[in-house]
Amino acid sequence: MTGNPADARRQDISFVSEGDVCRGWLYLPDGVDQPPLVIMAHGFSAERTFGLPAFAERFAAEGMAVLLFDYRNFGDSDGSPRFLVDPQRHVADWRAAITYARTLPNVDTTRLALWGSSFSGGHVITIAAADPSISAIVAQVPYVGGLEVKLSVLNTLKAAGSILADKVASLFGGAVTVPIVGPAGSFACMASDEAMQFLDIVDEASQWNNQVPARALTTLAAYQPRDVAGRVACPALVLVGARDETTPPELAREAAALMPRAEVASFEAGHFEVYLPPLFEDVVAREAAFLRTHLAA
Structure with a gap:
């Protein structure tokens, strides 16, 4: 499963999740009959154009098909x-994407991997824990729960008022x-110098803005992918950034230790550096090698 980054066709796709249409792209590698499939989606309040096409193109160049989609909203x-960010809605969209993917005639859906990053790194853990047919997962700088959010009194009052007004x-x-x-x-939602680096991956052509409905703040504490990590039976690659302040590496390592077939790859990086040069090349090469191994025919 090797090739050139240009040797891939990208086509628009869509599927329905709980009554709404999710849209995305399907990358098909040229010259590969019935390639394995990698399904990808972004993390907290991001879109598929925010750095993810570079990963999808590299995987397609390695002979894998890729389905990259945006969540509802x-x-x-x-x-x-x-x-609107809601982990349960996100997971429902992932499951709808998997159901749709299994109808595709030009890929081998018996070799199906999930790739998630940050918030969606937790989603792929959640889904694989409940779906033993998944062949492998990649959880890049994953959110696994366990974070303690500490706010000033003023910001706590702002959060409470915003949540009530949003309801x-x-x-x-x-x-x-x-x-x-x-x-x-x-x-x-994320207040730190590192969090501001999120803006470095935003696609300038997007209609995205730096706002999320306040109700998202009420759903995060209850979402703990690490609680089901022990049920992930498939091979898993967990990538951590040693300097990650957004999804601390020690929490991701603890979750990986619960997965019987997990391996951890550590990079000297913060949370958002994995998407950008120069580190991107090392990260995507590690992920592609893992996927080639576990999606081989």
Whole structure:
């Protein structure tokens, strides 16, 4: 399974998740009959164009088909309110993508891997724990739960007020939003100098903005992918950044230790450096080698 990055065809695809249309791309490597398939989606409040095509193109160049999609409410997928983050909705979209993928006639769906990063790194753990037919997963700088969010008194009051206002707005189909990323000490879902690097991967052509409905803050604490990590029976590659402040590496390592067939790859990096040069080349090469091994015919 090798080739040239240009030797891949990309086509638009869509599928339905709980009544809304999710849209994405299917990459098909040229010259490969019935290639294995990798399904990919982004993390917290991001879109498929934010750095992920480079990963998809590399995997396709290695002879793998790739289905890369946007969650409902993001990118050109349907759904409102826009930019709503809810891990249960995300996981439902993943499952709808898998169901759709298994209808594709030109890929080998008996060799199906899941690739997730950050928040979706937790999603692929959650899904593989419940679906033994998954061949392998890659969880890149994954969110596995276990984080303690510490806010100032002022920011705690802002969060509580925003959540309450958003719940009221949701009754009328609206939303009250809060910032996704902000500098250290500010009021945001992710507030740190590292979090501001998220903006480095945002696609300038996107309609994305740095806001998320405040109700997202109520769903995060209850979402703990590490609680089901021990049920992941397939091979798993967990990539961690040694300097990651957003999804601490020690939590990811603990989750990986619960998976009977997991291996950990550590890079001297923060959370967002894995998407960008120069580290991207090392990261994608490690992931491609893992996928080639575990998706071989």
